[in-house]
Amino acid sequence: MKNNPLIEGLSDAIGFVGGALLGFWLGRLLGLDVFAQGYGAASIGGIVLVGVGGGLGLQAARRWRNRNQDKAD
Template structure:
């Protein structure tokens, strides 16, 4: 496997883990704060806030996993 393909595969896996784990963390944070987006059928401010927490978790999780991947690449 050439290096470019290996790097792309590592970045894709890091992005996938970051999005999923970040979304779960954002959802759980929303539940803890009382903003349930997933379990509610309504579209009010609490649900929108819960959705924004999930989206912020996706971005933060991706950023964290990418930075961990960059750190891992520097040390190996």
């Protein structure tokens, strides 16, 4: 089955944004504020969690897409 660019782009975007939001809310639960003024430890920690969450969400979306593509083939 040929890759559909629309499905690929949408699944990547949803995975990234979903993961970033999970990282953001995890940071909030831990007291890390991404939007704090300056670049203190809490702000940097929150930014790191958002980035890691976005990356993990993107990887999860790609694995999901590849697994579903293998089933279709």
